[in-house]
Amino acid sequence: MELDAITSNVLEAIDSGGFKQEGAYNLRYNGTALCHGDSAHIKIKKKEGKSGIDVYISREAQGEQVHIPVVISQSGMTDVVYNDFYIEEGADVVIVAGCGIHNSGCNETRHDGVHAFHVGRNAKVVYEEKHYGEGEGTGENILNPVTEIDLEEGAVFTLNTAQIRGVDSTERRTDVDMGPGSRLYVVEKLMTHDAQTAVSNMEVRMNGAGSSAQIVSRSVAKGKSRQTFHPNAVGNALCKAHIQCDSIIMDEAQVCSIPEIDARDIDAQIIHEAAIGRINTEQLLKLRSFGMSEEEAENVIIDNFLR
Amino acid sequence: MLEVRNLTYEVVENGEKITIVKDINFAVGDGEMLVITGPNGGGKSTVAKLLMGVLKATGGELLLDGEDIKDLSIDERAKAGIGYAFQQPPTFKGMTIRRLLNLAAGEELPEPVCCDLLSNVGMCAREYLDREVDATLSGGERKRVEIATVLAKSHKICIFDEPEAGIDLWSFSMLVKEFEKIHERKKETLLLISHQEKIIRMADRILIIKDGGVSACGSAEEILPMLFDEDRECSCMNRKGGRMYGTGCDNK
Numbered sequence: 404m405e406l407d408a409i410t411s412n413v414l415e416a417i418d419s420g421g422f423k424q425e426g427a428y429n430l431r432y433n434g435t436a437l438c439h440g441d442s443a444h445i446k447i448k449k450k451e452g453k454s455g456i457d458v459y460i461s462r463e464a465q466g467e468q469v470h471i472p473v474v475i476s477q478s479g480m481t482d483v484v485y486n487d488f489y490i491e492e493g494a495d496v497v498i499v500a501g502c503g504i505h506n507s508g509c510n511e512t513r514h515d516g517v518h519a520f521h522v523g524r525n526a527k528v529v530y531e532e533k534h535y536g537e538g539e540g541t542g543e544n545i546l547n548p549v550t551e552i553d554l555e556e557g558a559v560f561t562l563n564t565a566q567i568r569g570v571d572s573t574e575r576r577t578d579v580d581m582g583p584g585s586r587l588y589v590v591e592k593l594m595t596h597d598a599q600t601a602v603s604n605m606e607v608r609m610n611g612a613g614s615s616a617q618i619v620s621r622s623v624a625k626g627k628s629r630q631t632f633h634p635n636a637v638g639n640a641l642c643k644a645h646i647q648c649d650s651i652i653m654d655e656a657q658v659c660s661i662p663e664i665d666a667r668d669i670d671a672q673i674i675h676e677a678a679i680g681r682i683n684t685e686q687l688l689k690l691r692s693f694g695m696s697e698e699e700a701e702n703v704i705i706d707n708f709l710r
Numbered sequence: 711m712l713e714v715r716n717l718t719y720e721v722v723e724n725g726e727k728i729t730i731v732k733d734i735n736f737a738v739g740d741g742e743m744l745v746i747t748g749p750n751g752g753g754k755s756t757v758a759k760l761l762m763g764v765l766k767a768t769g770g771e772l773l774l775d776g777e778d779i780k781d782l783s784i785d786e787r788a789k790a791g792i793g794y795a796f797q798q799p800p801t802f803k804g805m806t807i808r809r810l811l812n813l814a815a816g817e818e819l820p821e822p823v824c825c826d827l828l829s830n831v832g833m834c835a836r837e838y839l840d841r842e843v844d845a846t847l848s849g850g851e852r853k854r855v856e857i858a859t860v861l862a863k864s865h866k867i868c869i870f871d872e873p874e875a876g877i878d879l880w881s882f883s884m885l886v887k888e889f890e891k892i893h894e895r896k897k898e899t900l901l902l903i904s905h906q907e908k909i910i911r912m913a914d915r916i917l918i919i920k921d922g923g924v925s926a927c928g929s930a931e932e933i934l935p936m937l938f939d940e941d942r943e944c945s946c947m948n949r950k951g952g953r954m955y956g957t958g959c960d961n962k
Binding site: 685692695696697704710 | 793
């Protein structure tokens with residue numbers, strides 16, 4: 404089906420791989436499924452009784468992708484959606500989600516996406532989620548995602564989240580339960596500007612022996628924006644985890660980083676690091692010695708930091 | 711040609727004026743290699759920073775091909791044709807070596823070109839290209855990447871502030887060869903701050919800076935005996951002979 408220019412632009416911003424109406428996909432537009440397709444190994448079913456979809460990924464899915472973006476262009480809309488993903492043992496899949504709001508009105512526009520992942524033994528999942536806001540309106544863009552992940556033995560889950568720009572307020576919650584030998588990689592990238600606020604709470608419970616988690620958070624706070632990060636790694640068994648939170652603070656912004664580690668087993672090894680600082684003067688001078696203006700150098704530093 | 715006239719840099723600390731460098735005068739011709747040397751804390755790196763615009767001179771003139779560049783910013787001086795390798799290069803979280811080289815060149819360099827740039831400073835290129843310029847690189851590796859960024863683009867004048875610092879002997883030999891090649895081409899002017907005998911001996915002219923001023927300046931023939939002749943009194947260094955610079959095996 405033909406998509407309008409606004410939808411196409413928003414999709415381009417939130418789906419870096421390029422959204423196509425091929426294979427397994429579901430485009431949610433202003434609260435309803437605009438178009439959807441299944442593949443031989445990935446089936447998408449509409450939920451009954453509440454909004455959202457169930458995505459069934461069979462073990463035959465090897466290196467396949469499923470794209471499930473959300474676009475909202477109706478100012479004043481509040482869209483709540485529940486999506487469940489059932490990934491069979493041994494499947495290998497990339498799930499591309501993300502939400503973009505085009506708000507040209509004066510009303511608050513909001514999307515709350517609740518995603519639950521049930522990942523079978525030895526399955527591999529890469530989940531990518533980008534959040535983005537645009538539009539000439541004065542209404543706020545709000546995104547409050549909830550991500551629940553349950554990893555069975557040997558499963559590997561990579562969670563890449565990015566908030567690019569234009570989101571006035573976000574409150575993210577991520578909960579992960581990890582079985583034996585399972586692995587989790589999280590890369591969270593966030594940019595806030597003007598008076599935006601962002602809160603990210605994450606709890607990773609390493610319940611199975613041999614489980615491991617690596618959580619990296621990188622953020623840039625500009626203007627008068629405020630950010631709060633609170634990742635918590637709980638070691639309930641022999642496990643390893645590393646949390647790293649790095650933030651660049653600019654202008655009159657505020658960044659609060661609270662990495663928490665909680666060992667409940669003598670064989671749990673958990674490390675956290677957190678750093679907040681302004682852009683280094685030496686970095687600026689180095690890039691300016693290439694002929695860049697101060698503003699260009701600053702943009703390059705931020706761009707690479709969040710890359 | 712770069713002409714430096716009465717270059718002065720003063721700072722005020724606790725209400726007191728302190729002179730860091732005073733009335734420095736010298737000129738470097740096109741394609742010439744000038745090495746600035748002298749005791750630690752004498753003002754050599756300050757002069758290099760004043761030339762690049764990292765620090766702003768409080769007095770004197772800086773003329774590049776006759777144009778006064780003293781009031782130009784660091785980026786304007788870069789555009790005017792000055793390249794600069796920092797003594798202590800910064801790290802960049804999230805930036806790969808490949809990306810930094812591209813930014814230095816001002817264009818997307820083909821992979822073989824990036825590899826050559828790194829090989830020329832003694833780095834096994836492919837394994838480094840996609841590594842980040844962060845704290846996982848050793849000081850010597852960061853230093854070699856820094857030098858490669860200056861070599862990534864053609865300049866009128868290249869300033870290297872102690873390029874040998876933190877570099878192993880093998881990489882240092884590669885680096886010396888690279889400087890020799892640039893010097894032979896005579897296309898770019900080289901200005902090096904160095905304590906290394908091998909580098910000092912390559913110079914067309916040598917400038918000795920001590921206590922914030924020029925202690926001696928002349929052709930290599932004139933200055934080298936002062937620095938490395940065991941039996942001569944070296945007034946510019948306040949010491950006898952010049953052994954302080956040698957790696958040992960080159961000094962007979």
